[in-house]
Amino acid sequence: xxIVTVCGMGLGTxxxxxMNVRGVLADEGISANVEPxxxxxxxxxxxxxxxxxxxxERQVTGTSAAVVLIDxxxxxxxIKSKTLQTVRSLQG
Amino acid sequence: xxxxxxxxxxxxxxxxxxxxxxxxWEEAVRASGELLVRAGACEPxxxxxxxxAVRDLGPYIVLAPGVAMPHARPEAxxxxxxxxxxxxxxxxxxxxxxxxxxxxxxxxxxxxxxxHLATLQRLVALLQDQTALDRVREATTDEELCTAxxxxxxxxxxx
Numbered sequence: 001x002x003i004v005t006v007c008g009m010g011l012g013t014x015x016x017x018x019m020n021v022r023g024v025l026a027d028e029g030i031s032a033n034v035e036p037x038x039x040x041x042x043x044x045x046x047x048x049x050x051x052x053x054x055x056x057e058r059q060v061t062g063t064s065a066a067v068v069l070i071d072x073x074x075x076x077x078x079i080k081s082k083t084l085q086t087v088r089s090l091q092g
Numbered sequence: 093x094x095x096x097x098x099x100x101x102x103x104x105x106x107x108x109x110x111x112x113x114x115x116x117w118e119e120a121v122r123a124s125g126e127l128l129v130r131a132g133a134c135e136p137x138x139x140x141x142x143x144x145a146v147r148d149l150g151p152y153i154v155l156a157p158g159v160a161m162p163h164a165r166p167e168a169x170x171x172x173x174x175x176x177x178x179x180x181x182x183x184x185x186x187x188x189x190x191x192x193x194x195x196x197x198x199x200x201x202x203x204x205x206x207x208h209l210a211t212l213q214r215l216v217a218l219l220q221d222q223t224a225l226d227r228v229r230e231a232t233t234d235e236e237l238c239t240a241x242x243x244x245x246x247x248x249x250x251x
Contacts, residue, residue, distance in 0.1 A: 008149035011202055012163045015209060016155070016216050039149070053152035055188060071190040073155035074219040 001032040001087065004045055006052040006060055010038030017051055017073055024080045030087060049086055051079075066090060098242020099177070102214050105244075107131050107176035110237040117151075117186040117194065118143055121162045124178040124197040133174025134201040141168035142199060146186065154188035156219055158229075162199040170201040175211065177241060179229060195229065 005021060007013035014036035022034050037045055039059055047065045054069040061067055068086050072078050107127045114120045125139030141164035146153060154160045176199050183193035198215065202208040218224055224240070231237035238244070 007152065008145060009163070009165055011165070011205060011208065012161055012200065012212070013152060013155055015205065016212055019209075019213065019216065053155065054190065055150045055152035055154075072157060074159075074216055075156065076220065 001049065001090065002047045003032050003034045003049045003051060004042060004047040004065075005034065005036045006039060006042045006050055006056060007036070008039055010036055010041065013053060013073060014038070017070065017079070020074070020076060020079045021051060021083055024076070024083055025087070028084065032087070048090060051083060099214055099218060100242050102211050103175050103177055103241060103243065104131070105234070105238050107133075107174060108234055108237050108241065108243070109178045110231045110234050111179055111181040113181045114184060117146070117160070117184050120160070120178070120180060120184055120194065120197050121146065121199065124176050124199045125162065127176040127178070128174045128199060128201055131174055131176075133170070133172055135169035135171065138164055138169030138201060141165070151186040151188040154186045154191040154194055157191045158183065158194055159191070159196045159198065159219060160186055160194045162197065163202065166203050170203055173201060173203055173208065173211065175200040175215070177228070177237065179231065179237065
């Protein structure tokens with residue numbers, strides 16, 4: 001499974017998000033490729049799941065990827081529950 | 093249960109300010125960014141770029157309740173890696189639907205992703221440590237803020 005975390009520049013927020021998502025998936029024994037990207041690269045990067053700050057909802061919808069929107073980007077519980085819900089639904 | 097989320101080695105005393113007075117998010121970004129300029133971490137255009145990024149991309153840099161982390165691309169004027177930690181006397185709204193208003197502003201200048209990662213991990217650890225975060229917010233002087241961040245309070249030499 002390919003997961004991208006997105007922010008404006010691919011430097012701050014998306015990296016923090018990627019670190020947390022990797023931690024969550026590792027804890028659950030789920031293997032996935034998690035890459036932080038900026039908004040520009042996101043459009044050219046095929047992914048199964050896109051995880052982004054809620055404020056970027058408009059910019060990340062419209063691709064084939066399932067969208068996960070996070071309010072608090074350092075809240076492990078929020079990231080965990082939302083990510084796992086989406087990842088598990090795709091694993092079906 | 094002692095906190096190990098200190099930022100010693102990541103921030104220095106000259107880029108820390110407690111309870112500064114600002115009346116808008118723009119002022120908060122400029123005032124905190126100015127610390128990075130004075131510390132030699134970035135050129136003034138970088139601060140303008142941080143402000144413009146919020147206008148262009150939205151307030152997603154308000155990544156947790158009350159916490160904004162303004163930043164821009166390295167090529168906008170970063171000289172060397174740097175982070176400032178500023179608390180606000182009165183919280184200001186950035187226009188974020190869930191996490192406004194902001195009372196903790198942490199602007200950073202990064203040169204490349206890899207060098208930046210270790211620093212980010214320390215910051216995330218701090219932001220995930222509610223006890224440490226409370227101490228940061230309760231600090232009323234620069235010295236108290238230094239202590240809350242795990243730095244030795246010391247005389248600073250800017251300029």
